[in-house]
Amino acid sequence: MNGSGGGRSTGRKIEQAIGKALDPLASALKPKSGGTPTAAPGKPGLQVSPLAVPFPKIGPVGGVQIATARAGFYKHERDDLTVFRFARGTTCAGVFTRHKIGSAPVDWCRRHLEAADGGSDVRALVINAGCANAFTGKAGADAARRTASEVAKRFGCRQRDVMLASTGVIGVVLDDRKIAARLPDVEAALDADVPAGEQWARAGLGIMTTDTFPKGSYAEARIDGVKVRIAGVAKGSGMIAPDMATMLAFIVTDAAIAPPVLKALLGLHVRTTFNSVTVDGDTSTNDTCLLFATGASGAARIGRVGDRRLKEFSAALDKVMLDLAHQLVRDGEGATKFVRVTVEGAASPASARKLAKSIADSPLVKTALAGEDANWGRVVMAVGKTDEPVSKERLAIRFGPHVAAVEGAPSPTYDEAKMSAYMKRAEIDVTVDVGMGRASATVWTCDLTKRYVEINGDYRS
Secondary structure, three states, X not given: OEOXXXXXXXXXXXXXXXOOOOOOOHHHHOOOHXXXXXXXXXXXXXEOOOOOOOOOOOOOOOOEXXXXXXXXXXXXXXXXXXXXXXXXXXXXXXXEOOOOOOOHHHHHHHHHHOOOOOOOOOOEEEEEEEEOOOOOHHHHHHXXXXXXXXXXXXXXXXXXXXXXXXXXXXXXXXXXXXXXXXXXXXXXXXXOOOOHHHHHHHHHHHOOOOOOOOEEEEEEEXXXXXXXXXXXXXXXXXXXXXXXXXXXXXXXXXXXXXXXXXXXXXXXXXXXXXXXXXXXXXXXXXXXXXXXXXXXXXXXXXXXXXOHHHHHXXXXXXXXXXXXXXXXXXXXXOOOOEEEEEEEEEOOXXXXXXXXXXXXXXXXXXXXXXXXXXXXXXXXXXXXXXXXXXXXXXXXXXXXXEEEEEOOEEOOOOOHHHHHHHHOOOEEEEEEEOOOOOEEEEEEEEOOOHHHHHHHHOOOO
């Protein structure tokens, strides 16, 4: 599968360590004796997040092949080039960063997907880790174009039918020669008989930067009685406050769905999944989420947004996207807590979302969570600093089932011992009722630890 001898060797060691286990990456995520996390497979010096989840077993999704290789964007031995090859007629839709300095790959994908017949016959996706190719001007744009051109020649398609994504250090022009040099190996690997689960697992590993575990998800649904499959991988650990960060997500289904319908589905679900998570409040130049539909399942083609046959598929897609979004938070740089922030009683859904984001993004709230301190005064601060309508007299705050404040004052039933015990949990719920209406919203986040500073202080070394 891999074009890199080092990547193949790592895969064999993992598989040998777990014997007949279904998940070839599970051993990389298990803590060592004494609870010490194992080293992360993506970058030396990182340890697997204590909140990590195993990579799932992913079944075969028709119409897509995946291969990875080591192009050399990283000094250490790891795969950093991932290529998807799609069947003819594959459709695509994308959602991208709103960052004002988008990367060259973002500009490339957005331009071609927004063209008159954009996304109607996408044949490839090329992802490199280790170089963001962002803030690189014309040189970066030319490198992106050359990459698409080289892949298009090999796959017999147009440049515009090749999607691109990059992640890594900003301000460095992509050396596309490294990609071109490995394309023969990648093409051979694409033609090899490799189980689908292993292909997806390698993709999850190949797109990692400061991630500590590969992120994948899988679901099945039926369209008009025919089973269709949905699989996806994502990466992101820091610079995560998607606004569609250094977040990339790639989802493939073997359903047959027209580009406008894919775009509508993606826009519908991204708001409550990828756009409802935050690690550090920073949005990146490279934020990309691409959804591909190969049509290989044989299910009826869906060409209308309101088609009722999409109901089960839409729910399954939402499940995959939310699962991947949660994994981004679980792998937040230095994270030890997975936190769900829910705002209730807001004047509108938009107001509820803004209030929840204010709480989830607050460094003071996040450091209190890291210290296992139910400092609800910081939650009050994060709510009150917004310009959203809030009732001071009705404000209520809960940590899990434990009430900290009610009717704008400390709760008379507050129990410090029970609250302290709850805050030691790895997963925490923070619920705030602002007493202004009936709207609600949920945002997922993590705590902010000393390790976050260490990771980002050493990022370019």
